[in-house]
Amino acid sequence: MRTPAQNFLTRNEQDRLIRCVQDVEAKTSGEIVPVIASISYDYPLAAHLGGLLLGILFAMGLSLLLGRDDMWVYLALFLPFYVIFNRLFMRYPRLKRPFISRAEMREEVEEAAITAFHGNGLHRTRDMTGIILYVSVYERMVQVLADKGINDKVNPEVWQEVVEMVTDGIRTGSPGQALCKGVERCGELITHHFPVKHDDTDELPNLVVEGEPR
Structure with missing residues (x-):
């Protein structure tokens, strides 16, 4: 039986999102990982x-x-x-x-995003340039977190713009398109500070759906 996370995007939307991540990462040494979770806590x-x-x-x-x-x-x-x-x-x-209050859901999503950040190895990139774009389907909430290398150069408050962009797209029924736009915006925010290097490699999965990397 498929989970809500697995049903969140169609296969075509998943493939398009992966290509979007690859295109963005071709211009930056940053590693952007969209993560789709069914639920952040069992409440x-x-x-x-x-x-x-x-x-x-x-x-x-x-x-x-x-x-x-x-x-x-x-x-x-x-x-x-x-x-x-x-x-x-x-x-x-x-x-x-x-x-369940919105405040409780927000707190649990934030905590789950931090756990997913470490669980998917975003804290282990070569230049500390990992970004997680975490979507929790049940709570209908989005969280964006960046590693220290990025936060030293980019104001962490800018990620709220990405959160709102993706959340609005999900609300209007275009989650795949919204996530692509969110990934592209993340790339725009970091490429200047972290351009791609000649020996750059794809260190992390380009999409994680309910614990399954792609």
């Missing part, structure tokens, strides 16, 4: 809150329907309802969204 608290709320409501409703107001009867009904709904929320992450 267990949201599943707990959802199970708790629905467990209470269903237990109360069934207690009233049975004409029983005994606390022990209510608890006996609440516990199985809680377990059922908790597992339902864990199985279908989409149900958790009403119980």
Whole structure:
């Protein structure tokens, strides 16, 4: 079964994005890696809150329907309802969204992007010139991080422009085109400081989808 990350871009869009990365990297010693993740965190608290709320409501409703107001009867009904709904929320992450704040999602996406940055070796490039363009499908959020070599020359605040560019494209239903534009903009921001070298090599994958490099 394909994951949301694997369904995020069509095969043609993936191939086009890879070519876009290759074209940009032909002009710069920077390494740009788009990473598509299905979800940045499993949000267990949201599943707990959802199970708790629905467990209470269903237990109360069934207690009233049975004409029983005994606390022990209510608890006996609440516990199985809680377990059922908790597992339902864990199985279908989409149900958790009403119980997750934007601030929490933003924090988890930032943390997951940092983990992906290191997990995919962007901190190990020769000149510390790795850039990750991280997309988390569930949260519908984008994060851009650059290594120290780039941040010493380029103001890290400029990456927000790339984030907004890609986010807007995803929102309007053009994720592949938006990611290509984001990669090209990253290239424009770093090429002046980090032009391609005569012995430059492609050190990292040009696209990572749910842990699968391409």
